[in-house]
Amino acid sequence: xxxPRSIEPLxxxxxxxxxxxxxxxxxxxTVYMVLSExxxxxxxxxxxxxxxxxxxxxxxxxxxxxxxxxxxxxxAKRTRYGRREQEAAWQSAEVDALFRLSAAGVxxxxxxGCVEGVLLMELIVDDHGDVAPRLNDLExxxxxxxxxxxxxxxxxxxxxxxxxxxxDLSEYNVLVGSDGPxxxxxxxxxxxxxxxxxxxxxxxxxxxxxxxxxHSAPELGGTDYGKxxxxxxxxxxxxxxxxxxxRFERSATPADVTSVLQEIEAVREEADKRRRDRAxxxxxxxx
Numbered sequence: 001x002x003x004p005r006s007i008e009p010l011x012x013x014x015x016x017x018x019x020x021x022x023x024x025x026x027x028x029x030t031v032y033m034v035l036s037e038x039x040x041x042x043x044x045x046x047x048x049x050x051x052x053x054x055x056x057x058x059x060x061x062x063x064x065x066x067x068x069x070x071x072x073x074x075x076a077k078r079t080r081y082g083r084r085e086q087e088a089a090w091q092s093a094e095v096d097a098l099f100r101l102s103a104a105g106v107x108x109x110x111x112x113g114c115v116e117g118v119l120l121m122e123l124i125v126d127d128h129g130d131v132a133p134r135l136n137d138l139e140x141x142x143x144x145x146x147x148x149x150x151x152x153x154x155x156x157x158x159x160x161x162x163x164x165x166x167x168d169l170s171e172y173n174v175l176v177g178s179d180g181p182x183x184x185x186x187x188x189x190x191x192x193x194x195x196x197x198x199x200x201x202x203x204x205x206x207x208x209x210x211x212x213x214x215h216s217a218p219e220l221g222g223t224d225y226g227k228x229x230x231x232x233x234x235x236x237x238x239x240x241x242x243x244x245x246x247r248f249e250r251s252a253t254p255a256d257v258t259s260v261l262q263e264i265e266a267v268r269e270e271a272d273k274r275r276r277d278r279a280x281x282x283x284x285x286x287x
Contacts, residue, residue, distance in 0.1 A: 006045045007032065009116050016043060016120075023131060028187060033131070036120055041112065044119040046091050046187075091117055097164055097189040104162035105240070107155050107182045124177040124184075135181065136171040136212070145216035151180050152209055153225050156202070158240045159183075160233055165190040165198055169205035171212040192233070199230050224248040 003011055003019050010016040018035040023042065025031075032043045091114065098111035098121065110122035124132040140148070152174065159165065166173075166189060173185040192198045206226035214221035223246035231248065232238040 004030075004032065004045065006116075006118055007034070007043055010043070010118055010120070013115070015113075015115060019043070026185075028185065033123060034120075036112070040123050042109065042119075042121050042123050044121065046117050046119075091119075091187065093189060094185075094187040095119060097186040100162055101159060101164065101183075101186075104158060106158045106162065107151075107180070108186070109182065109184060124175045124182050126176070127178045132175040132177040132182070134172060135174040135176055138176060140213070140216040142217040145213040146220065148176070148181050149209060149213040149217070149220055152183070153206070153229075153244065154240075155181070155183060156205060156225075157229060157238065157242065157244070160192055160202065160229065161238060161240050163192050165192050165195075165202045166205050167201045170208040174209075202226055202230055222246075 001019055001021055007016055007019055011019075016034045016036050017038075020033040020035060020040070023031040023033050027047075029044045029046045032045065034041055034043045036043075095111060095114040098108055098119075101108045102110055109124055112120040112122075114120070126132045135148070138144075156166070156169070166183060166186065168185065168188050169183065173183065175182045175184055190198055190201050192202075195201075203226035206229065210220055210223060210225070225244055225246050227248040228244055228246065229238065232242065
């Protein structure tokens, strides 16, 4: 097929030998099958911000660090330069997440690099060597649903142990390869420790998958893995090999608001006393 303009720089640099065909065009990007370094891989070409339909970037980007202060100010002011830099940061977030998660053993496509807005990564294939289908394209037996659900919950745990949450996980961004489910589409990956929406997004990811798999295995609908995983994460007890129960016991003990307020007041009084003591000391010195 004709080489898309966005991939031409990779062809000139010898990173892509041939564009075989288009695989899909989604809200974020168009994905092509390419020949690269003698292997069939994917080339993900990100769409311009004004051509994309994903408009809720702010809640996902909270907690992401921007090292360059000029860039951070421009992004906050939404200047032309700032919008361009924000778009670059949005794209690099997926690249960073893929490298980070791949190193942590999470089942994601292996990344090879990102050049001028084009991400080169592994092509996920099925048992026959064909392009792997998306999860939502399959008819699952109850046994398959239970198995895939368990695999993906384990991957969500491993992702969280690596400090990330997918943030938009569902049956539409999971491929089923020859070795099972593979998680894709990560430009909105959430920093678990730095984002105030992290807990809600983790639970939503889990609930989306549970809802989908429960159509084939109804007993999964009674599980509560999201809250269980987050509670273990907050307590510092979460690790990749942990055995989950799918149950979460909410505390029936009411919060002791009075004691908390008393502690806050005690801290405030202590701080006021220290300020008064410092002021008195300065007066005595001046005298």
